[in-house]
Amino acid sequence: MFSSVRTRLTVWYIGVLALVLVAFSIGVYIMLKRTLYAQLDSDLKSTAESTSASLVRTAAGGKEMQAAAMDELNDHIGPDQSAGIFDSDGRAIAENPDLAGVRVQLPDAGKRDAPIYLYNLSADTGRRVVFKRFTLNSPPAVFFLVISQPLDELLNSLRTIRLVLLFGTSAGLVLAGLGGSFLARRSLLPVARMTEQARRMSAENLEQRLPVTNARDELGNLAGTFNELLGRLDDSLSQQRRFMADASHELRTPLSVMRTAISVTLEHERDMEEYRDALEIMDDQVRRLTRVVTDMFTLARADIEKRPLIRSEFQLDRLVEECVRAAEVLGSRKGIDIVIESLNSTPYSGDEGLLRQLLLNLLDNAIKHTPSAGKVSVALTTRNSHHQIMVGDTGEGIPLEAQPHIFERFYRADKARSRSHPSEFGAGAGLGLSIAQWIAAQHGGEVELVKSDEHGSIFVASLRAN
Numbered sequence: 001m002f003s004s005v006r007t008r009l010t011v012w013y014i015g016v017l018a019l020v021l022v023a024f025s026i027g028v029y030i031m032l033k034r035t036l037y038a039q040l041d042s043d044l045k046s047t048a049e050s051t052s053a054s055l056v057r058t059a060a061g062g063k064e065m066q067a068a069a070m071d072e073l074n075d076h077i078g079p080d081q082s083a084g085i086f087d088s089d090g091r092a093i094a095e096n097p098d099l100a101g102v103r104v105q106l107p108d109a110g111k112r113d114a115p116i117y118l119y120n121l122s123a124d125t126g127r128r129v130v131f132k133r134f135t136l137n138s139p140p141a142v143f144f145l146v147i148s149q150p151l152d153e154l155l156n157s158l159r160t161i162r163l164v165l166l167f168g169t170s171a172g173l174v175l176a177g178l179g180g181s182f183l184a185r186r187s188l189l190p191v192a193r194m195t196e197q198a199r200r201m202s203a204e205n206l207e208q209r210l211p212v213t214n215a216r217d218e219l220g221n222l223a224g225t226f227n228e229l230l231g232r233l234d235d236s237l238s239q240q241r242r243f244m245a246d247a248s249h250e251l252r253t254p255l256s257v258m259r260t261a262i263s264v265t266l267e268h269e270r271d272m273e274e275y276r277d278a279l280e281i282m283d284d285q286v287r288r289l290t291r292v293v294t295d296m297f298t299l300a301r302a303d304i305e306k307r308p309l310i311r312s313e314f315q316l317d318r319l320v321e322e323c324v325r326a327a328e329v330l331g332s333r334k335g336i337d338i339v340i341e342s343l344n345s346t347p348y349s350g351d352e353g354l355l356r357q358l359l360l361n362l363l364d365n366a367i368k369h370t371p372s373a374g375k376v377s378v379a380l381t382t383r384n385s386h387h388q389i390m391v392g393d394t395g396e397g398i399p400l401e402a403q404p405h406i407f408e409r410f411y412r413a414d415k416a417r418s419r420s421h422p423s424e425f426g427a428g429a430g431l432g433l434s435i436a437q438w439i440a441a442q443h444g445g446e447v448e449l450v451k452s453d454e455h456g457s458i459f460v461a462s463l464r465a466n
Contacts, residue, residue, distance in 0.1 A: 013180040014173055021172055025165040032161055036154050040128060041118050044147055048116060048132040051076040052145050055085070059136050069094035081149045088142040104146040107131055112144060126151050251293075254285035309351040309442055316346040316355075316387060316463075320380050323356060327363040327376075335372045338363070342379035346387055349466045350443050358439040359389060361432035362447070362459050366393035369457070385465045386445055392458040403449060407437045436461065 051072050058068040069085040073096035077083045082098040086106050097103045106112070107119070116132045132145040258281070265278040324338055331338045366376045370393040379390040398406060437447045444464030451458045 010177060010180040014177050017176045018169075018173055021169045025169055029158075029161060029165060033158055036157060040149070040151075040154055041130075044118060044128060044130040044149060045116065047076055047081075048130045048145055048147055051083075051147075052132050052134040052143075055143075055145075056134060056136060065136075066093055070096075077147065078149075080153075081147055083145070083147045086144045086146070088144075090144075093143065098148075098150075102127075102148065102150075104129070104148045106144055106146060121148070126155070251289065254289050258282045258285045310353065311349055312352055313347065313349050314352050316348040317343050317380055319352060319356060320359065320378060320389065323359040323363060324378055326360065327367060330364065331367050331376065334367065334370070334374075336367055336370050336374050336376055338367075338376045338378065340379070341377050341390075342381055344380060344382065346380060346382065347466075348387065348463070350463065351439075354439045354442065355463070358436045358447075358461060359391075361436045362389075362391040362461065365432055365459075366391050366395070366457070369393060369395035371395065382465060386462040387465055389461045389463070390450075390458060391461075392456060394456040397454050397457055398449070398452040403452060406449060407433050407447070 054076065055068060055072045058072065059065055073083050073085065073094055077096045079099055082096065082102045082104050084095040084104040084106075085093045087093055090106055090109075095103055111117075111131070112133060114131070114133065116130065118128065118130050121127045121129055127148050127150050129146060129148045132147075133142065134145065135142050261278045261281045265275065320343060321340070324340060328338050363376065363378070370376060374394040376394075377390070377392045379388075381388050381390070433447065440447045440461050440463065445462035447459060447461045449457065450460050
């Protein structure tokens with residue numbers, strides 16, 4: 001049965017579509033379920049709030065409490081709901097059972113201090129209950145309002161949704177199977193014709209030829225070359241997809257933060273300080289977006305080799321000093337000392353801007369993972385025809401399983417920590433070490449993790465001496 005290519009294609013198509021439809025149906029069901037429960041809770045809360053508020057106003061007008069409570073329950077409680085109003089001692093002031101005669105009960109005494117909350121009855125999980133505590137001012141007294149509503153309608157709605165999703169998914173798979181079989185047959189029709197022509201070949205029609213693909217003829221060579229090309233394209237596209245997926249994830253987070261800040265701020269009028277706080281949040285996220293986009297642009301240009309080196313003559317030791325001074329501002333916020341342990345006069349010819357970015361990325365990475373009152377050390381030495389810039393810290397170290405991946409793009413051993421401590425110089429999206437490695441490679445060297453344990457980490461950037 002599965003020896004047919006058409007059958008295998010159809011089965012795979014149905015299988016993949018089934019996974020997608022099942023995942024989609026589950027997601028829709030969960031979303032609708034949460035929405036229905038949230039709507040029910042909102043309605044119960046609203047009823048409790050309006051009933052208690054109306055009762056407070058009525059009692060304040062001098063009406064007898066029991067009569068006022070009964071009138072409010074009759075006005076606000078629906079026929080499928082049961083409700084009751086109790087005094088501070090738990091005695092019923094007024095009750096309004098539902099059509100089935102179900103009455104409400106007060107929760108345990110230990111749960112009566114909350115102003116309002118919702119719960120399911122422990123003995124009857126088919127009912128949802130809202131409890132509201134309210135106070136009368138004249139004379140001062142505490143009362144409790146309890147409203148209960150059955151979940152039958154909600155459960156019936158969920159049952160209907162399940163049936164609709166089940167039948168919809170089944171019908172979709174049946175149609176997909178028929179359509180997939182038809183498309184597979186149409187797609188494989190040229191192959192079937194070639195097979196039929198091969199069957200008709202005999203001694204009487206030897207002038208006919210088939211484009212047989214094997215490793216020894218031109219079609220075989222073309223197919224092999226084309227397959228190799230497809231393989232290279234697949235690798236390239238996979239890399240691009242991974243890059244785009246990671247980039248989209250990094251860009252989505254600050255955009256979501258800004259959108260939330262804007263929505264919350266515009267809900268109602270606020271004072272200038274609150275508007276300033278919202279603008280500061282958005283400014284931080286815009287800075288983060290700028291850093292991510294800048295780093296992505298740098299790596300994109302690096303991939304297509306469109307970023308030529310702008311070489312100039314400069315003192316590498318002075319560049320190290322300038323970067324350390326810039327990093328001291330960030331380190332001072334956490335009480336981190338940045339010290340230069342060794343620094344020799346080192347003339348160098350290279351791209352000063354890129355090397356500055358390399359060193360700032362390493363310093364930023366060290367400061368970000370060093371606790372307060374820690375230390376970051378920097379040294380510049382020359383060894384074996386390479387200038388070596390060492391950046392060490394007294395941080396928590398990099399987990400052993402993460403060390404082989406630290407130079408991969410968008411990789412972070414501790415993503416939660418990275419998000420909570422954004423980069424100052426552009427390494428907050430997991431691109432800093434990747435960019436540093438590329439810059440070092442452009443100068444005939446590399447960046448290595450020499451040591452990392454619970455006492456800290458040491459990175460060494462080697463640059464080929466001129």
